[in-house]
Amino acid sequence: MTIDPVNFAAILAMGALTYFTRILGFLVADRLPKSGPVRVALDALPPAVLVAVIAPIVMAGPIEAAAGVVVLVLALRLPLIATVAVGVAVAALLRFAFL
Amino acid sequence: MTTPLADFRAGLLAVFPTVAAAVPFALILGQQATAKGLTPAEMLAMSSIVFAGSSQLIAVGLWSTPAPIAALALMAFLVNLRHTLMGASLSGKIAHFGSLRWLAAFLLTDEAWALSERRALDRPISRTFYFTVALTMFVCWQVASVLGTVFGAYLEHPEAWGLDFAFPAIFIALALGFWRGARRTGPVLVASAVVAVAVHATVPGAWYVIAGAIAGILAAVITAPREQATEALAGEATR
16 A cells, blocks of 8 residues: 555646646636637537547447447437446447357 | 435436446556556545546556656646536536636546536536536545456456446437537537547547547537527527
C-alpha cells in the first residue's frame, strides 16, 4: 500500500489537465452569445458528441453493427436498463455463435 | 416541480445502467494497473484524482518505470478534451448550481453528462439529480477499480460476455432522445458519424470524438434555416 512519488506526480499532472478540460467548457460557455448560430451549435452538440463516440464502436464489425441496430429498435420501446441488458446479451450471443 | 427525494430516486434509477456498464471496465482497469506494477493505493489515487475512464486505461497501457509524466499528462489532456465540448453545452443548464459548478465539473463524465443532457430535455437539472448521478459513479468507480487490482485476474475476457457493448448501448439509447426530425437532426448525425468513423480509422488517438462532434455542429449551423435561432428561443419560453 505505497505510492511512488514519481507515479503520484504523473497522476497529479493527469488530474490537473483533465480538470482543465472539464472547467474550460464552463469558462468558454459563459462568454458565448445566447442566440443565432452559436445557439444552434450548442443545441446540436449533445447528439453530435454522442454519435461521434458511438459510430466507430458500432462500425467496428458486423456483430457490433447488428447489436447496435437491435439496441436502436429496442430503445424506442423499452426502458434504458432493459435495452442495455438485451443489447449486451445479443452482442455476447452473436460473438458466441460467430467468433 | 420535483422534490429532492424524487430527484434522488430519478438520479439513482438513471445512473444504474451506467454503473453496471462502468464496473466491469473499472475491474479491467484495476487488473491492468496491477500488471504494470501499480499498487492499489496508486490505483485509488488515479481513480479519484483523474476520474476519467478511457484516459486512465490508456495511461495504464503507457505506464512504465519511471512514469513518463509529460506523455501521460498530454495524453490525458487530448483524450479528455471532449469534456470541454460537454461542459460548454451543460454550462447554461446548471448555471443555478452557483459555486457547486466547479465540483460538478470535477465529477463530469461522459455518463453523467449524457444523462443530465437527456434529463434537461424534459425538465431542469437539479443539484440533487446531478450529484446523485455523478457521486454514485464516482464512488462505484473507486471501489471497482481498487477491487480490480485484487480480483481483476478473474475477468480476463469481458468481451466474450458482451460487457464492452454496454457503454455504446447506453449512448445509443440516450442519443435517440435528441432526435428532432430528419431535417434538423439528420445532417448532425450523418456528418458526425461519417467524420468520426473516418478520423478513427486514419488518425491515432481520441481525435475522432472532437472531429465528429465539430462536423455535426457545423452541419447543424449550415443547414439551420435563418429563423431557427428565434424559433429555438421561442420554443424554450413555451417549453
